[in-house]
Amino acid sequence: MEFRRQALAKLGGSHDADAPVELARPQTLLLLVVTAAVVVAGAVWACTGSIPRSVRAPAVFTHAAGSLTVQSPVAGQVTRVSAAKDTLFTAGTPLFTVRTATGDRSVPAPAGGRVTVLPTGVGRVVKAGETLAVMEPAGQGEALVAALYVSPADAQRIHRGYPVDLSPETVPERTYGVLRGAVASIAPSPETGEEIGRFLGDPELGRELAARGASVRVTVRLATARSTDGLRWSLGDSPPHPVTPRVRARADVRLPAIRPISWVVS
Numbered sequence: 001m002e003f004r005r006q007a008l009a010k011l012g013g014s015h016d017a018d019a020p021v022e023l024a025r026p027q028t029l030l031l032l033v034v035t036a037a038v039v040v041a042g043a044v045w046a047c048t049g050s051i052p053r054s055v056r057a058p059a060v061f062t063h064a065a066g067s068l069t070v071q072s073p074v075a076g077q078v079t080r081v082s083a084a085k086d087t088l089f090t091a092g093t094p095l096f097t098v099r100t101a102t103g104d105r106s107v108p109a110p111a112g113g114r115v116t117v118l119p120t121g122v123g124r125v126v127k128a129g130e131t132l133a134v135m136e137p138a139g140q141g142e143a144l145v146a147a148l149y150v151s152p153a154d155a156q157r158i159h160r161g162y163p164v165d166l167s168p169e170t171v172p173e174r175t176y177g178v179l180r181g182a183v184a185s186i187a188p189s190p191e192t193g194e195e196i197g198r199f200l201g202d203p204e205l206g207r208e209l210a211a212r213g214a215s216v217r218v219t220v221r222l223a224t225a226r227s228t229d230g231l232r233w234s235l236g237d238s239p240p241h242p243v244t245p246r247v248r249a250r251a252d253v254r255l256p257a258i259r260p261i262s263w264v265v266s
Helices: 002-012 026-049 193-201 201-208 262-266
Strands: 051-063 069-073 076-080 092-100 103-108 114-115 132-139 144-150 161-169 179-186 216-222 248-258
Touching: 051 132, 051 193, 092 132, 144 161, 144 193, 144 248, 161 216, 193 201
Parallel strands: none
Antiparallel strands: 051 144, 051 248, 069 132, 076 092, 092 103, 114 132, 144 216, 161 179, 161 248, 179 216
């Protein structure tokens, strides 16, 4: 009976429904509004914004045909060197004389060009096929290009026409900016260190680039402009000393930007 009287007393008391409702604090409302605004802004950016992408790779300036190597056709001893570094020679000009057991053999320039590397001197004993000198083509139409070496995975992301920014080691970027260019071609398969060295005319550089792993050559055509060196620099002015073959550079291939939502989904 005592329990029943307590229950009846409780029923006869004031009801909770008559108590005033406590609303959220202003600080809480402000936090909710800010959070909602951030979520909405993030959703809009994810659908309409863009994320820039690029592939960075080492580069070497050269000619489209690469370098020309002057090789000894026979084994013997070099008895005469007519070649001189930084000197222009026409095709067929005798550059070396190699003495063999059967007589002297003249080694001519394989094509017109300028001698850039001359490791051979009189008295040197050479093997058949050994490099005597390296030449850069000097004919008209042999415009300067940049050879980039990227991994096979990165090569699949690069296509002809993609813009490229080049920063030569010999040019201060803060003063002249970067050199503009565009992808002209992508090699179908990776190259060995020997192949890279033969193309660039520098076996040591070829081994160095190949040491990074499989490398695919990407040829970049340099953008032209009405400047001192005829090339387009991002800050307008050309450097006092033009970029020459065999100069190394850092290259950034600019890939198409992607939507943030695509990056999240993938």
